[in-house]
Amino acid sequence: MKRGGVIWSWFWMILGILYFFLPLLATFIFSLKAVKDVYSFKAYANVFSDPAFQLRFPASILWSVLTIIAAILIFVPTAYWVRLKVPKIRPVVELITLLPFVVPAIVYVFGLVRTYSQPPLLIVNSPGLLVAGYTVLSMPYMYRAIDTGLRAIDVQTLTEAAQSLGAGWGTIMFRVIFPNVRVSILSGAFLSFAIVMGEYTLAQYLAKPAFAPYIALLIQNKAYEPAAATIISFALIWACMGIIQVIGGEEQGGQIAGGH
Amino acid sequence: MSQVEKRDAPKARPVSQMSLAWLGVLPFFVFAFLFLLYPSSTIVVRTFQDAETGNFTIKNLLKLLSDPYVLGAYWLSIKISIVTALGGAIFGFLLAYAAIRGGLPRFMRSSLMTFSGVASNFAGVPLAFAFIALLSPTGMLTNWLKAVGFNIYDYGFTLFKFWGLSLVYMYFQFPLMVLIITPAIDGLRREWVEASENLGATTFQYWRYVAFPILLPSLMGCTILLFGNAFGAFATAQALTGGSAMNLATIVIGSQLRGDVLGDPGLGYAVAFGMVIVMTVVMVGYSVLQRRAERWLK
Numbered sequence: 001m002k003r004g005g006v007i008w009s010w011f012w013m014i015l016g017i018l019y020f021f022l023p024l025l026a027t028f029i030f031s032l033k034a035v036k037d038v039y040s041f042k043a044y045a046n047v048f049s050d051p052a053f054q055l056r057f058p059a060s061i062l063w064s065v066l067t068i069i070a071a072i073l074i075f076v077p078t079a080y081w082v083r084l085k086v087p088k089i090r091p092v093v094e095l096i097t098l099l100p101f102v103v104p105a106i107v108y109v110f111g112l113v114r115t116y117s118q119p120p121l122l123i124v125n126s127p128g129l130l131v132a133g134y135t136v137l138s139m140p141y142m143y144r145a146i147d148t149g150l151r152a153i154d155v156q157t158l159t160e161a162a163q164s165l166g167a168g169w170g171t172i173m174f175r176v177i178f179p180n181v182r183v184s185i186l187s188g189a190f191l192s193f194a195i196v197m198g199e200y201t202l203a204q205y206l207a208k209p210a211f212a213p214y215i216a217l218l219i220q221n222k223a224y225e226p227a228a229a230t231i232i233s234f235a236l237i238w239a240c241m242g243i244i245q246v247i248g249g250e251e252q253g254g255q256i257a258g259g260h
Numbered sequence: 261m262s263q264v265e266k267r268d269a270p271k272a273r274p275v276s277q278m279s280l281a282w283l284g285v286l287p288f289f290v291f292a293f294l295f296l297l298y299p300s301s302t303i304v305v306r307t308f309q310d311a312e313t314g315n316f317t318i319k320n321l322l323k324l325l326s327d328p329y330v331l332g333a334y335w336l337s338i339k340i341s342i343v344t345a346l347g348g349a350i351f352g353f354l355l356a357y358a359a360i361r362g363g364l365p366r367f368m369r370s371s372l373m374t375f376s377g378v379a380s381n382f383a384g385v386p387l388a389f390a391f392i393a394l395l396s397p398t399g400m401l402t403n404w405l406k407a408v409g410f411n412i413y414d415y416g417f418t419l420f421k422f423w424g425l426s427l428v429y430m431y432f433q434f435p436l437m438v439l440i441i442t443p444a445i446d447g448l449r450r451e452w453v454e455a456s457e458n459l460g461a462t463t464f465q466y467w468r469y470v471a472f473p474i475l476l477p478s479l480m481g482c483t484i485l486l487f488g489n490a491f492g493a494f495a496t497a498q499a500l501t502g503g504s505a506m507n508l509a510t511i512v513i514g515s516q517l518r519g520d521v522l523g524d525p526g527l528g529y530a531v532a533f534g535m536v537i538v539m540t541v542v543m544v545g546y547s548v549l550q551r552r553a554e555r556w557l558k
Contacts, residue, residue: 005363006362006363006364008358008362009357009358009359009362009363009364010364012351012354012355012358012362013355013358013359013364013368013372015351016434019430019431020431022394022400022401023390023393023394023431024390026393026394026400026401027393029393029400074288075288077287078284078287081284082285085284086281093288096292096297098543099300100296101488101539101543102536102540103300103539104491104493104535104539105495106494106510106517107535107536108299110513110532111300111303112299113517114299114303114529115299116299129295132295133295135291135295136295191381194381198381198382198383198384198385199384200385200498201494201514205517212384212385212386212495215386215389215499216385216498219389219392227389227393229389230386230389233385234378234382234390237382241374241377241378245374245377
């Protein structure tokens with residue numbers, strides 16, 4: 001690369017940095033202006049003391065945690081079992097785990113609502129359906145993260161070693177496999193956490209309390225509070241990504257974007 | 261010869277072993293069926309079903325292809341997806357190339373990757389608000405530009421229409437490009453630059469005859485994926501425009517779900533079905549091109 005090239009590199013980089021930070025800066029400054037003529041954290045205080053926030057923010061945390069638990073319980077044993085016993089079925093499982101990319105969230109929730117709001121299968125109001133939906137949305141990230149983790153360990157040998165020491169399937173799963181793919185599970189889990197915390201579409205159309213629909217409501221009714229909520233939301237994503245980097249490094253997880 | 265009866269070796273429980281092995285993946289398939297395959301198949305089935313009689317019909321699809329409102333929504337979705345996919349791909353590629361091969365300090369690369377991971381996930385409602393704070397008629401940048409005598413709203417710009425929404429989409433498009441094009445840029449070997457320089461090639465010739473042809477499948481694949489990324493986006497547009505100013509295909513499905521705005525349930529399914537078809541084409545195109553691209557990545 002010649003000298004001119006470096007200047008261009010800086011040019012694009014600075015443009016990228018501006019694109020990245022300007023909207024956040026604008027939001028942050030705006031969030032401090034709730035009290036006239038002074039900068040204050042009043043908007044944040046308002047958000048934190050809002051009963052609607054106190055209901056919906058913890059609700060989103062609950063959905064995230066339940067989603068992560070469900071995802072771990074379903075995907076780790078499946079990915080393990082596919083590698084160990086039924087490798088033939090692997091392409092089918094992989095295809096299914098990628099399907100959520102083909103069905104946009106709004107189309108997916110459309111299908112869910114229309115399928116499960118008729119008498120024989122009237123579960124549209126169940127919180128379980130929302131968690132199941134989020135588990136589906138997290139599947140491409142979670143399953144691939146776990147599968148990548150399993151690739152790095154010798155599943156066959158570990159299993160045989162454990163079996164020859166008299167371990168049952170439960171022991172193998174929880175004391176051999178889980179600890180060995182802990183890093184992958186964690187990076188998948190934090191990515192899922194970030195996605196569910198910011199997810200709007202499913203929560204909105206399944207009519208469940210959640211953080212993103214709450215922000216949408218704030219945008220319509222308030223001026224400074226949505227700015228504060230946006231900053232909170234951004235801080236959450238940043239924290240999740242930071243944790244993923246620290247525990248796994250940038251190659252782990254192969255993350256792609258969540259629901260837009 | 262005849263007394264040698266050909267028989268398989270005695271099977272020590274292999275049959276039951278096999279069925280047991282299948283049982284292990286059963287929970288996954290039950291889960292996938294109940295919450296992914298079955299609800300998705302509902303959309304497909306009802307697209308080809310008469311809403312009243314339940315008989316097979318292709319009338320819903322025919323209506324989809326002749327309804328100006330729905331076609332307009334698709335067209336708008338496609339336009340914004342093309343614009344932001346091309347914009348995001350070009351800008352994302354330039355950024356990634358600058359950080360990886362542009363002679364910048366090494367920490368720029370890892371910072372860019374972190375930022376991209378964050379930004380590509382910072383989407384939907386909060387993203388919409390961040391741009392409202394920046395570029396709405398009273399936004400920060402709007403005010404700054406006004407202060408130097410340049411009111412963008414006098415020049416036809418509005419955040420809540422096509423170009424405004426495109427600008428917002430770009431916020432998650434170019435970081436995604438950075439993330440997915442990075443392996444391809446890493447795959448460009450330095451020896452190739454040296455080899456072409458030794459043969460007397462100019463920088464332009466190196467790009468024209470070496471780097472660009474190698475990168476082309478990756479670039480096309482990633483651009484297609486970005487197209488799909490924008491095409492399926494809903495929350496961002498809904499939060500930014502309140503679902504009225506921009507009638508995207510996803511917005512139409514959202515309104516149809518709240519109440520039968522199309523006045524035709526069958527047509528609603530067809531709109532959703534059409535989106536799945538477009539996304540399938542996108543994903544297949546992406547994976548085909550990705551496979552071609554991998555030939556050069558060792």
